[in-house]
Amino acid sequence: MKKIIARILKFLLIGIVLLGIGFGVLFFVTNKPLPTGEAGPEAEVLAQQMLKAVNKEAWDKTRYIAWTFHGSGQHHYVWDKEKKWVRISWGENYMVLLNLNTLGGYAYQDGTAVSNNEQKKLLKKAYKYFINDSFWLNAPVQVINPDTERKIVITEDKDTALLVTYNSGGVTPGDSYLWYFDDLGRPKKWRIWASILPIGGVEFTWEGWETVNNSVQISTLHKGSLLDVKISNLKAGNKISRLGLNVDPFAGIE
Numbered sequence: 001m002k003k004i005i006a007r008i009l010k011f012l013l014i015g016i017v018l019l020g021i022g023f024g025v026l027f028f029v030t031n032k033p034l035p036t037g038e039a040g041p042e043a044e045v046l047a048q049q050m051l052k053a054v055n056k057e058a059w060d061k062t063r064y065i066a067w068t069f070h071g072s073g074q075h076h077y078v079w080d081k082e083k084k085w086v087r088i089s090w091g092e093n094y095m096v097l098l099n100l101n102t103l104g105g106y107a108y109q110d111g112t113a114v115s116n117n118e119q120k121k122l123l124k125k126a127y128k129y130f131i132n133d134s135f136w137l138n139a140p141v142q143v144i145n146p147d148t149e150r151k152i153v154i155t156e157d158k159d160t161a162l163l164v165t166y167n168s169g170g171v172t173p174g175d176s177y178l179w180y181f182d183d184l185g186r187p188k189k190w191r192i193w194a195s196i197l198p199i200g201g202v203e204f205t206w207e208g209w210e211t212v213n214n215s216v217q218i219s220t221l222h223k224g225s226l227l228d229v230k231i232s233n234l235k236a237g238n239k240i241s242r243l244g245l246n247v248d249p250f251a252g253i254e
Contacts, residue, residue, distance in 0.1 A: 031201065035155075036153070039151045039152075043162060047164075053181075054186060054217040056141045058213065059138065059141050059216045062216055064080055064238065066078045071133070071136070071227065073129075076088070076090065077134075084100040085105075086098050088126045090129070097249065107122035136231070143179075145166065155180070162178070175193060178201075206219040
């Protein structure tokens, strides 16, 4: 028995060492330092071109949007941008109605209201989900958010890219994103430097563009080397019926 245990421990140790070596190689090969860039009018013009390409003006006038986020989990959304409420459902029949101004709201499981302590936990979790998933939904329209910095970066391939740093806001302030563009001025990929990622400069594509509410441009597919992030069931409009819903989930709440 002792010999068997010793062999198991030996194999476990070898496995841990190999994993460590593998991660070290991956880090060395893929990790990229945050590039330097130059702030100024050229960066602001490039940012405005991206906003125009995805039609931020039409996005701002769109009241309702619904989508399903597929990444580390699967989360379903109905968002009233005018009223600033969002319905989020996920996992084991959890459903949250979240007020984006106060971060208060209501939480349910299997259609039944949960306890106050559980509600606080679920509201906090729902907020984190929303911040992440709505950013993946339409990050381009947030490049001129308050307390952001924009810089022009000339890449190794001589492309002109836009580096955007978020100094505050969200749940991980300080993150930076380097945007690359296609011939239409739309994003074609980005590299991410985020505190929650152990490797800097992780790349994801921006593709699978769909047009909703007549002219809003949304990318529904982001391919990465280790994970793909997808958007499905995308609908938008200025009436709740445009989402395929007969009842407004936020009716009667303030």
